Amino acid sequence: EVQLVESGGGLVQPGGSLRLSCAASGFTFSSYEMNWVRQAPGKGLEWVSYISSSGSTIYYADSVKGRFTISRDNAKNSLYLQMNSLRAEDTAVYYCARGAAAGTIRYYFDYWGQGTLVTVSS
């Protein structure tokens, strides 16, 4: 069974930093592209960042570029999101979501974690 479990959320002051983790199991993590998607309270979904299966290709949404860093450790079956210079508008539930398997062309997210809440407030 595919499982994605996020952790690391919490309350942080504006300008602060936080590192989110996503532990994957039930599939060959190193073979899949991964993404972070967030949802502000009472709002819709917003794609945040993408990382290829090897970690060699990375993309960010304009709203977080230069402040957030996505990474992965395939030996630990883990995905990360380092968030710096946090702003109130970054307050959201952050989900990790599985993308395409390496070598396939697929543009959707087939499994999502339960999410971790990040609150940026003084």
Place this chain on the structure above:
Amino acid sequence: QSALTQPRSVSGSPGQSVTISCTGTSSDVGGYNYVSWYQQHPGKAPKLMIYDVSKRPSGVPDRFSGSKSGNTASLTISGLQAEDEADYYCCSYAGSYTSLWVFGGGTKLTVL
């Protein structure tokens, strides 16, 4: 403001059909056959219901169907059931390095 436009809410009685629209541009919905739909119950993670405009993942009832015409995609739910009450989000691949995917603002489906 979300990149894709969805109605805030729709409703229907059990057994009826409802359709949720999702309007984008030629840079996203109209430019790719990569529209997906996600169902989200309160406090839960999104669940993939439709991908590549009209394909259903294993386990999703055939009451759920998707289509696209020009820059507008649609999700139709037939034979409404109480458990279908949820928020529904459309998503389209957009291909821009700083906006690979764009989502709609979500539609609240109420089963009367």
